Amino acid sequence: ASGTGNNAIVDSGDEVTITLTYSSTGLVSANNYVVRDILDGRLNYVANSATWSDATGPLGEANAANATDQTNGGGQTIAWSYDNAQTLQFILSEVPSGRSGSVTFKATIADGAPAGIIPNTATQTVDGAAFPDSNTASVTVDEQFSLEIDDTKINLDGTRDGTVASATDTDAAANDVVTDNADVYQGATIPFEFVISNTSNVTDSYTLDVNNVDFPAGTTFRMVAEDGATPIVGTVGPLVSGDAVKVTLLATLPTDVTPVPTTEYTANVVATSENSGTFDSSTAEYTGAVLASAIDLENKVAGSEGDGAAPTNGGLPWVTQTTDPGVAVSFPMNVENGGTTSDSFNLELAQAIPAGWTVEFQTLDGTVVSNTGTIPAGGSKDFNVVITPTEGYPPSDNPIDILVSSAVTGQSDRIVNQLTINKVVDVAIEADQEAQAAPGGIVDMVHTVTNNSNVAITEGAISQSGLTDFSGAIYWDANQNGVIDATEVIVDNFDDLVDGVAAGTNGLAAGDQISLIYRVQTPSSATPGLSEIGTIALANTLNAGADIDVDTADNAVNDKVVIVSGDVTLTKMQYIDPLCTGAPGTFTKNRLDVEPGQCIRYQIEAENTGTTNAGNVRIRDVAPAYSTIHTCGGACTYSVYPAEPASSVTITGTTADSFHNTVLPGDFARLEFTVKVSE
Missing domain, CATH: 2.60.40 (Immunoglobulin-like)
Incomplete structure (x- = not known):
């Protein structure tokens, strides 16, 4: 016996015709001739499709395997059977010598049948004796490329398989959309797990692409493996026909995204066959809220920590410290990262301090920084804000507006404290002098008076004492040339310093200094070796009793004049x-x-x-x-x-x-x- 088949290339679902042709070449008839054909699992028999060349109409399938289905004109009978287990058989009562005929039936290529050759070979016996098998007829199944990316696995027959489904999908399954509705903070990463199903009849691999539809600008996307961490580099696969694999899209929001109570962000994930270019897409959708990353700045002062939601304490500073001009003050602070991701925070003042003042943000070991460095989610760091006012700065209350901000999220927090500059009153005169004079001579000794206060001195005695036989007078060296000019006058009080504070205001301005010349006249009757000490003193009580000098050690100088025979x-x-x-x-x-x-x-x-x-x-x-x-x-x-x-x-x-x-x-x-x- 021999068999022929349709050797054309076909696809799943196509119908093929198989013809089993027999011929008796012996000298005697072949009795009880049995032909059996076991179909490959990739072929599905088409019911009631079998016919015999010696008769018309289909062969019956309801009879028993050896029951006669048809009879030809010569009286030979055929019994046809199909056992629903891929075995087809026909029995001819006799094949007379020299006679030939055929049995034809149809089959379809099973859904999902892998590409390649499907062989078909029949066996034969005569009166129970085996004869050689038929030739092998073959059907070649073409490669069929198809895939599905979805929230569940798709079987080869197109049905959904709920045993493999997205673990992150929060909406109804089997809708080709992976949804996440959990609230997140700025900069958060949102996972979307998808299922890729190979519905081809061949093994295939896939490339993945993400198309942003309306996630915020700056959102970054990464595809990772089912473990949610391993990056997918290149393709996914190879994946055998009918198999499925999970992949995860990680969408990371910008750290400075605007917080919103409701969202509807979407992106499309496209899987493309590496071998054919066939593709399919699914949708990632985020519907939760975007929350502001939390940052909290506080004073490290019990009871005056402050509240980030209220930079001031009802319009007042949270902490007030006092200092003298030029003396540094430290404000201990703490910044806490209340967000869900690590972050670092810039340190600065939200309001400028007076010109000449300095500010340093220091770690606890004194290192000067401008940023906190990385603080993990839920962590905090201490630091000090060190403010140094300039020398001589006037008494005042100065706001210290401390700001921490995230360069990543744009979130910030402020605390307003205050630095109060004390009133400092201190005048000084220098330095002691010693001079020689001839009898009847005159000596001039220059002294510098400095107002080390941070307020002007408009009144206060400038006195001399100690001379008996000698006489002295104190002059204001207004042009500071070291000599007494005709226009320069004797002074005994700060209020003699004309326009010394400002136009129309006499005295000595804060931080300013003047020169005084102490002129001593010796009597002509003085003898060599005679000496006297004159003392110039600045009053301790100043500005009509309103201010008291804090350092009286530098309020007086002593000038010694010695009479010599010559005059040097x-x-x-x-x-x-x-x-x-x-x-x-x-x-x-x-x-x-x-x-x-x-x-x-x-x-x-x-x-x-x-x-x-x-x-x-x-x-x-x-x-x-x-x-x-x-x-x-x-x-x-x-x-x-x-x-x-x-x-x-x-x-x-x-x-x-x-x-x-x-x-x-x-x-x-x-x-x-x-x-x-x-x-």
């Missing part, structure tokens, strides 16, 4: 050489402020203002504290007048001495040297 006047002046290069400057008697590392050039003159020679004149000076005599690498060495060898100089690290034989009337001896202030 000693004058010391100075200027600053900031770079220690020996650069020339203008000498002055006035007080100068110098920085560490800078140099000061001193000039000391001993002038003979008498009428007789002054012999054995010596000038000696000691470098101030925290300084040493410096040569600037040779650029600022000492100088002396008269020049050496008429004079001689001895210099040590801190002492300068010069010796001069005779200074004639009207002439002078001079010594110049430089010191450097310690770094």
Whole structure:
């Protein structure tokens, strides 16, 4: 026996015709001829489709396997049967010698039948004796590519399989939409689990793409495996026909997304066959609320922590601290991350502090920072806000508006505290002087008065005392040139300082300073060796009793005047050489402020203002504290007048001495040297 089949390429569901052709080539008839065909599982027999070439009409299937279904004109019978288990059989009572015929039936390609060749081979027996099998007929099933991405598995026959379903879907199943309705915070990641089903008849792999429909701008999307963490790189698969796999879309909202009570964000997930380009899509939908990430700033002061919802305490500051000008104050603070993700927070002031003030945000070990660093969800960090007001800042109440903000979410919190600057009252005069005068001579000694207060001094006595035979007067050196000019007047009170605070207001402004010249007249009858000490004192009670000096140790100086036979006047002046290069400057008697590392050039003159020679004149000076005599690498060495060898100089690290034989009337001896202030 031989069989033929339709060798055309077909798809699932297509119908094929199978013909079993027999022929008796022997010399005698073949009796009790049995042909059996067991169909491949990928073929489904079409009921009542069998026919016999020797008769018309379909072969019956209701009879028993060996019951006659039809008879031909020669009296031969055929019994046809199908056992519903893929076995088809026909029995011919006789096949006469030289006769041939055929049995034909139909089958369909089963749904989901994998691509490839479906073979079909029949067996034959004659009176129970086996004869060779038929040839193998084949049907080639074409590759059919199809897939489903859904919230449940889709079987090959198109039915839904609820045993494999999205674990994140919060709406009704089997609607091709994966929904999440749980409320989230800014920057949260929302998971959407999908099921990819291979409904092809071949193994396939899939690429995944996400198309944002109306999630907020800045939302990022990642596809991960079923575990919700492992990134999907490349394709998903290979996935055999009829199998399914879960994948998860992670949608991460922007950290600065606007909080909203209701949402309807959607995105489409597209799965595409790597082998055919066939694709399917499903929808991710978020319907929960987007909540603001929480941040809380508080004072670390029991009872005055503050409330982030109310930066002020009913319009008042939460914490008030007091300090003197120039003295730093620390506000201990705590910031808490109440969000669901780690975050870091910028530290700043929401309101500018006065010009010249400084602010530092410090960790507890004193490190200056501008950001808290990463704080985990639910965690907190302590820090200090250190405010330093400028020297001399006037008494005042100053808001300290502290702000923490997330550069990630845009959320922020404020606390308003207050720094109160105390009133500080302190006037000072410097420095003690010692001068020589001839009988009947006059000496002028310059003093600097400084208002170290943060308020103006408009009234307060400036007095002298201690002189008996000598007489003295205090002049205001208004132009600070170190000499008494014709227009400069005697003063005995701060209110004599015309326009010293502002136009029309006498006194000494906060932080300002003036020069006073103490002129002492000696009697002509004074004998050499006689001396007196005059004291210049600034009152402790100032501004008509409204203010009291907090430091009285610097409120007076003592000037000693000694009568000598000659009349030698000693004058010391100075200027600053900031770079220690020996650069020339203008000498002055006035007080100068110098920085560490800078140099000061001193000039000391001993002038003979008498009428007789002054012999054995010596000038000696000691470098101030925290300084040493410096040569600037040779650029600022000492100088002396008269020049050496008429004079001689001895210099040590801190002492300068010069010796001069005779200074004639009207002439002078001079010594110049430089010191450097310690770094």
